Amino acid sequence: GNRVDEALALLQRYIDDAILCSIPEVQILHGKGNGVLRQVTRDYLRAQKEVKSARDAAIENGGAGITVVSFR
Numbered sequence: 107g108n109r110v111d112e113a114l115a116l117l118q119r120y121i122d123d124a125i126l127c128s129i130p131e132v133q134i135l136h137g138k139g140n141g142v143l144r145q146v147t148r149d150y151l152r153a154q155k156e157v158k159s160a161r162d163a164a165i166e167n168g169g170a171g172i173t174v175v176s177f178r
Contacts, residue, residue: 114146118150120134121157125177134174134175135171136171157175160173160175161174
């Protein structure tokens with residue numbers, strides 16, 4: 107339910123917190139919709155050197171509506 111700029115600010119804080127807490131993997135629920143939040147999320151994650159991979163969740167766990175992020 108967030109606009110892109112609001113969602114990006116929340117995402118940045120979430121990823122920073124996960125890295126600071128040494129969490130090896132997180133999930134980001136952005137929904138499927140028209141794909142704008144998914145694309146913004148993936149673009150941001152690609153630019154982060156601490157991110158090892160970002161992929162869709164398994165279909166039974168939300169598929170393209172959730173991005174699973176693994177950290178280095």
